[in-house]
Amino acid sequence: MINWDEFEHIHVIRKLKQILSAWWNIDVVFTDERGHLKGFDQEKTTFNNPAVAQLLLKETARNSISEMVAKTIEDLRTSHNRYSLRKWDMVGFDVGIFPILIENDFVGTVVATGFFREPNLGPRLEEIRERLAAFGMSPDTIDKCLGKLKFLEEQDRLHFCEVCELVAQEIVTLHLEITSRENRIKELNKELGNRFKYDNMIGKSKPMQSLYSLMDKIKTADSTVMVQGENGTGKELIARSIHYNSNRKDKPFVIQNCSAFNDNLLESELFGHVKGSFTGALRDKKGLFEMADKGTFFLDEIGDTSPQMQVKLLRVLQEGTFMPVGATEGKKVDVRIIAATNRNLKEMVEQGTFREDLYYRLNVINIRVPPLRERKEDIPYLVDFFLAKISETSGGAKRVLTKRALEKLYDYAWPGNVRELQNEIERLVVLSGDETKLMAELLSPKVLESGDKNKVQGARLQGKLKDALEDLEREMIREGLRRTGWNKSKLAKELGISRAGLIMKVEKYGLDKRKIAR
Ligand SMILES: Nc1ncnc2c1ncn2[C@@H]1O[C@H](COP(=O)(O)OP(=O)(O)OP(=O)(O)O)[C@@H](O)[C@H]1O
Ligand SMILES: [Mg+2]
Structure with missing residues (x-):
């Protein structure tokens, strides 16, 4: 139910874990409600305390965590406690168990370990040594572990518990956020038809289904087709598919982009020329219309053609004839025309920049390709x-996207449509190297930062979280300054930040020496 693997990659949770580690050498793991470790990767999860790292590899230690979690949950159900701090008997130091509660259901816990609650460690140190040695740990590891264990006096303990509870809360927030998105995706999936592709065209959405059935209907007809759609929606793909499904499929499919040339060149390209008709016309040249005879001619970016060119195109459409440049006689061809544009031709007709008669000649069958944002279910x-x-x-x-990465793709508006999506995926694969799981973090910033921020519950809570963390930080620095007698170097070391960083924070929080003395 909970997607534990994602949490390692969530910035706030990583940050909170870093704080626990930097301030108190405390390590954190997650468990489900039965106490089984979750989101833990032997190779990737890093630990502050080497003994904790080794313990988590041992079956017996894991079982003992499960037992403690089970007991804690039982206790929390019946008491008013919010969490449990206890001795981890098997190893001798302490552990804190913080429940993750969703709608009053225990769905898991945050387990934090590697500390002490009593100041007098004397006799317990020996106990820990023995127990860790019984796990086969080297004296060196044991020494390192003992060096890391901190005594948390009451004030520290409260702060520590607060951070751990924040971790648990943050997991809940994320989970709710993920479920609400999943529900949205499920809703979208209801809209799906049964065909998921048409030739090389992919899409299962309703608009794509209508497109497929329209294409089925027109494939054997010879009518002119106009394909209209934004950049990168697949207009060329559609034109190809129409041709290769038609009776003309064994004849040429010729493409000309009408915006790429100046008029003279375009004319000679389309209609050909006779030798000597202009400088450089050293021999007769066949035009594309002639080459497309019996086949299909795809006129791309038709909205970009000049008025002069539009007249000539109209003639081919009306009479099936054209005049090569410099020729005295027309030629006849049999071509099916498919035109495409991302411009609003109707508007252009109204404004007088596109011929109305040509527009109607081309627009016998109109295919509107929906932008990707109208069919995100694809x-x-x-x-x-x-x-x-x-x-x-x-x-x-074959790589797979993490859920979160896929969700980010749903949130983005894709102005560049399918082409932009394709580029994004290729980029993501390259950046991910050998990794087969593609993480959201590596998506391009525009995609990562998109999404309706107001809708995301986490955004509000993160504001709260930031406040809470700042309160905590202010409190810890204030107290630390007092305790160390304003020894900033010492305190900075204790807090795991640089001295300059500490000084900045002291200023930020207005922790003036005089104010504190009061
Ligand atoms: N439905 C689809 N399924 C799979 N690939 C698609 C789909 N639509 C577009 N593509 C891919 O996206 C890219 C852009 O498609 P295409 O060139 O057909 O778009 P276009 O509408 O002609 O774009 P432009 O307006 O920029 O010329 C191509 O690589 C194409 O293969
Ligand atoms: Mg195109």
Whole structure:
């Protein structure tokens, strides 16, 4: 139910763990409600205390954590305690167990260990030595461990518990955030049809299903088709697919981008020219229309053609004839035309920049390709398709996105549509190196920072969290300054920050010597 693996990568939780480690040498792990370790990776999880790291690899120590967690949960159910601090009998030092509660259900715990609550360690040190040795630990590891164990007096203990409770709360917030997004994704999935692809076109959404059935209907017709859609929505893919599903499929499919050339060049490109018709026309040249005879001609970016060019195109459409540059006789061709544009042609007609008669000639069948933001339910299918393609071409195992990364992709508006998504995925794979799990952190900043921030519960709580942490920090520094007699170097070392960093914080919190003395 809870996605434990994600938490290691969540900034706030990592930060809180760092604080526990830097201030009190305390290590933290998570368990489910039965006390089984979660989100723990033998190779990747790092620990402050080497003995704790080794203990977590041992079955007996893990079982003893499970037992303590079970007892604690039982105790918390019946008492009014919020958490439990106890001695970890098996090893001799102390452990804190903080419940993770979702709607009054215990779903897991935060287990923090590697400290003491009593000042007088004398006899216990020997006990710890013996017990750790019984686990097969080297004297060196044991010495290091003893060096790390801190005595937490009451004030410290309260702070420590506060941070651990924050960790537990943060996990709850994240979980709720994830579930609400999952529900949204489930809602979107209800909108899915049954075909997930059409040739090389991927998409399971309703708008794509309508597109597929329209394409089915028109494939054997010879009518002109106009494909309209934003950049990168797949207009060319659609044009290809129409051609390769039509009766003309064994004849040429020719593409010309109408915005790439100046008029003269475009004209000669489209219609060809006769030898000597202009400087450099050394021999007759066939135009693309002629080459596309019996096939399909794809006129891309049709909205960019000049008025003169528009007249000539109209003639091909009306009469099936065209005039090569410098020729005296027209030529006849049989081509099916598919035109595409990302501009609003209708508006251009109203403004007089695109010929109305040409518009209607082209617009016999109109295909509107929906932008990706109107069919986000296609995102996982597209991602899967791109990842499969990448592993096919570059070898290597097929990568998967973490849930959080996928959610980020849902939140982003994709102004560059499918092409932008494809580029994003390729970038992510490159940045992830050998890693097969693709983490949200490596997405590009625009994607990572998107999303409706007001809707995200975590945003509000993070504000609260920031306040809480600052309160805590202020309190700890104030107290530390008093205790160390304003020895900033000593305190900075204790807190695990630089002296300059401490001085900045002292100023930030207005911890003036005179004020504190009062
Ligand atoms: N539905 C889809 N499934 C899989 N790949 C897609 C899909 N739509 C677009 N693509 C991919 O996205 C990229 C852009 O597609 P395409 O060139 O057809 O878009 P376009 O609308 O012609 O873009 P532009 O307006 O920029 O010319 C291509 O690599 C294409 O393979
Ligand atoms: Mg295109």
